[in-house]
Amino acid sequence: MYYKFDLCDGKERLKAKRVQRKYEIFLNENNKSHAGFKVSFKEILKYYFLYPKNAIAPFKLPFYKPNLSDFNSPHITWLGHSSIFVSYKEYKILIDPIFNTHASPFSFINRAFKNAPVYSADDFSEIFAVIITHSHFDHLDAKSIKSLKDKAKFFITPLKVGNYLKSYGVSEKKIIELDWWEGIAFNDLNIIATPSQHSSSRGDGKNKTLWASFVMEFKSVDKKVFFSGDGGYFTHFKRIGEYFKEFDLVCLESGQFNKAWPFSHSFPDQILQEAKDLNAKALMPIHWGRFLAGTHAWNEVVEFLYKNLDIAFITPKMGESYKIGDEFKQDFWWRQ
Numbered sequence: 498m499y500y501k502f503d504l505c506d507g508k509e510r511l512k513a514k515r516v517q518r519k520y521e522i523f524l525n526e527n528n529k530s531h532a533g534f535k536v537s538f539k540e541i542l543k544y545y546f547l548y549p550k551n552a553i554a555p556f557k558l559p560f561y562k563p564n565l566s567d568f569n570s571p572h573i574t575w576l577g578h579s580s581i582f583v584s585y586k587e588y589k590i591l592i593d594p595i596f597n598t599h600a601s602p603f604s605f606i607n608r609a610f611k612n613a614p615v616y617s618a619d620d621f622s623e624i625f626a627v628i629i630t631h632s633h634f635d636h637l638d639a640k641s642i643k644s645l646k647d648k649a650k651f652f653i654t655p656l657k658v659g660n661y662l663k664s665y666g667v668s669e670k671k672i673i674e675l676d677w678w679e680g681i682a683f684n685d686l687n688i689i690a691t692p693s694q695h696s697s698s699r700g701d702g703k704n705k706t707l708w709a710s711f712v713m714e715f716k717s718v719d720k721k722v723f724f725s726g727d728g729g730y731f732t733h734f735k736r737i738g739e740y741f742k743e744f745d746l747v748c749l750e751s752g753q754f755n756k757a758w759p760f761s762h763s764f765p766d767q768i769l770q771e772a773k774d775l776n777a778k779a780l781m782p783i784h785w786g787r788f789l790a791g792t793h794a795w796n797e798v799v800e801f802l803y804k805n806l807d808i809a810f811i812t813p814k815m816g817e818s819y820k821i822g823d824e825f826k827q828d829f830w831w832r833q
Contacts, residue, residue: 561816577787600635630726631708655707693728730767751782779809
């Protein structure tokens with residue numbers, strides 16, 4: 498039904514680094530990100546509790562029920578934050594699904610906006626695959642995985658993330674773990690794990706599991722999409738762009754940046770550079786619009802990108818399907 502392949506050449510395209518300390522951990526390619534930056538309690542407090550008023554959407558956010566049609570061309574549906582639904586022929590794929598009202602172990606931290614939709618597994622028919630980009634709570638949600646464990650055929654993750662899935666009841670036979678530059682080929686779809694610059698933890702030790710961005714190649718229609726997951730800017734964007742030549746759409750993290758953790762998330766001007774490095778034809782912002790976390794306005798990055806991008810800017814409402822390559826009519830729903 499599928500086979501694995503490896504794009505690592507040992508020079509430009511490297512596997513993720515590992516080192517043995519108290520336990521085996523993964524490292525970013527950027528050595529500066531290993532400096533052990535300690536975030537002050539004050540910054541953490543500001544991020545989660547002393548946020549500005551405009552960090553919360555002040556109006557009811559428009560949304561749709563996802564379209565479950567068997568599209569012959571790839572369609573992307575943003576579900577809020579970094580949750581994405583991909584629909585292409587028989588391939589119905591969820592990326593980082595969060596069917597929950599909070600993205601943390603505690604209901605009072607990383608709360609969803611009261612006026613944002615909350616989707617559930619019941620909103621979807623049988624799922625071909627679930628992709629998890631890394632183990633942080635706003636990307637890997639135990640409740641959501643448990644609701645999908647019998648519905649999805651495959652769960653695709655970076656290295657070691659599968660251990661969490663097994664603890665949530667997912668069959669080991671369904672789990673496919675990938676290192677950077679490893680991919681899996683289905684009949685008309687390739688899924689490749691590519692580098693990112695981030696970290697991982699669920700309160701059980703830092704960086705025990707790998708984090709990754711992902712590329713999807715829709716083979717018969719010759720379309721390519723990049724999904725960033727979380728991560729700061731570094732040279733890997735350029736190398737990904739050089740290898741894949743260009744992307745019809747890039748879904749890039751666009752929120753929760755902070756000078757207190759400069760290497761973990763991308764600043765607005767860095768997102769512009771990432772799109773250039775990836776040779777993107779169009780950009781869809783993700784990692785925004787649903788959860789209360791951050792020290793900036795909830796739509797600040799989207800406003801910045803709209804004013805500064807020189808490529809197509811795709812901002813569908815939550816649940817609204819976008820056909821890759823189509824012209825997008827901007828209706829500014831994210832403005833009051």
